[in-house]
Amino acid sequence: MIRKIIKLIQLLLIVYVFGWCLPIPAWAVVGDEEINYATITDMRRDHEELMTEEFEGSDEEQRAYLIRLVEEKRKKAAEGSEEEKTLSQELIRLKSESLIRTKKWRDRIRFSPFEKISFDSNIQNQKQAKSDVIFNSGLGMQIDLGTQRTDIDIDYLGSYAAYIKKPELNRFENQLAVNGRYPFSSKTNATASYRLSTTGDQNSEIRSVLERLRQDAALTFNQRLSRKTAIRIGQTFSDVFFLSKKDQGNDxxxxxxxxxxxxLISHKTSIFARYAFGISKGGLNDSNDATAHELRGGIRGKIAPKTTALLDFGVSRQNLDTLGGHVNGFVAEVVVITNITRKSRLELLINRSFSKTNETTGSNFFVTENYRLTGTTQFRRHIAGEVLIGLRRNLFEQNNSISDTNQRDLTLELGSTLRYDFRKWLSLELQYLFTGVNASDSRREYGKHLVSLALNGKY
Structure with missing residues (x-):
């Protein structure tokens, strides 16, 4: 009965996601200038799976060696002796550890409540800084509905942010992610994902908090043609709704x-080439109405021991239906994740893109560069840390010339996190993040410090 319910949920998920992915008028951004954090999250998950397989593979080999060693000692021990009984019990323990156990239902559901207090020295990212204290209370939930044949995971995070000095910024934030995979055969499988979030976005371009509802859906069919070749057909759909009435025209x-x-170069590494067609709708006065074409290619997967990477390059052309003219774009992205040791990991991201808009009034260039280096390590059994260094550069050239009126800015991010685990179910986390912006327009310059202390649970 339980298996039938799980299969029904999986079928509904695929149908629901496929329904969102049907060809309807949409807003296609080809040659994305921003960092795609969903891609990085997926890469981290794939890297962790590969590292778990690699490290646990060595653990299995070591366990098999210990089993053989204990068996030899037990044979040499006198029958019925205390040593023989001890070695027999040790042999039973080692063999039981190597068995694959089916997850129990109480192990499939996890709850993660948290309470966080933060001090923000510049809550509106302005040159004239105004500080505030924010309290965040929330609950996360992870559900594993997978079976031996299929995978389906549900992650939810809900929280409420309360500001002391500016209560008008108080808001609820929700994030839901559903990921599924179904193998039709040994050579054919389908993956589906759906993400829904309501957040208050704020960055160097957004001075006030804009509350948005965003949903992203993807459906991918994978077919292995031969031992080294495969094809993939993917559909993605996403939309953004502004919750404030004054901003709803930007939906x-x-x-x-x-x-x-x-x-496939190897079992875990592949070279890929992709063509993407996009259609668009929305924006202020339908300014985002467009069709787009894109060619991308690169390599992804395991490129060295304990190292996974994504090298992605693409060119695009977007035809502007409402505004007229077209946009030519180029994007290059490199993501490398490597384990220095079993407990220490480095992540490097380099993203560079530029676009040229050709209109009747002239040509405009927009260039974006992102550099991010993240290091994580487990210092001791109960202490872990993370360090982040990020640099972003924007350059806007109007009519093929750079002048003081054109926008140029440089953003620096420095952050660190320290976590102490009291128990497996309780941890304390201290975070610090500095953000500094230097711009050609002095009104856009600002600096801010964000310090947070969080108490996290896991049940």
Missing amino acids: SSQYTLSPEFNY
Whole structure:
């Protein structure tokens, strides 16, 4: 009965996601200038799976060696002796550890409540800084509905942010992520994902908190053609709704269809080439109405021992239906994740893109560069830390010339996190983040410090 319910949920998930991915008017951004954090999250998950397999593989080999060693000692021990009984018990323990156990239902559901207090020295990212204290209370939930044949995971995080000096900024934030995978055969499988979030976004371009509802859905079919070749057909759909009435004219969405060819260099590494077609709708006065074409290619997967990477390069052309003209774009992205030791990891991201808009009034260039280096380590059994260094550069050239009126800015981020685990179910986390912006327009310059202390539970 339980298996039938799980299969029904999986079927509903695929149908629901596929329904969101049907070709409808959407907003296609091809040659994305921003960091795609969903891609990085997926890469981290894939890297952790590979590292778990690699490290646990060595553990299994060591366990098999210990089993053989204990068996030899037990044979040499006198029958019925205390040593023989002790070795027999040790042998039973080692063999039981190597068995694959089915997850119990109480192990499939996890709750993660948290309470966080933060001090923000510049809550509105202005040159004239105004500080505030924010209290965040929330609950996370992780549900594993997978079976031996299929995978389906549900992650939810809900929280409420309360400001002391500016209560008008108080808001609820929600994030829901559903990921599923179903193998039709040994050579064919489908993956589906859905993300829904209501957040208050704020960065160097957004001075006030803008509350948005965003949903992203993806459906991908994978087919292995031969031992080294495979094709993938993917559909993605996403839209953004502004919750404030004054900003609702900026609502927009996007749809893309992208066939992809993969050539497997090894079992865990592939070269890929992809074509994407996108259509668009939305924006202020339908300014985002457009169709787009994109070609991308690169390599992804395990490129060295304990190292996974994504090298992605693409060119695009976007035809502006409402505004007229077109936009030519180029993007290059490199993501490398490597384990220095079993407990220490480095992540490097380099993203560079530029676009040229050709309109009747002239040509405009927009260039974005992102550099991020993140290091995480487990100092001791109960102490872990993370360090972040980020640099972002924006450059806008109007009519092929750089002048004082054109926008240029440089953003620096320095952050660190220290976590202490009291128990497996309780931890204390201290975070610090500095953000500094230097811009050609002095009104856009600001600096801020964000310090947070959080108490996290896990049940």
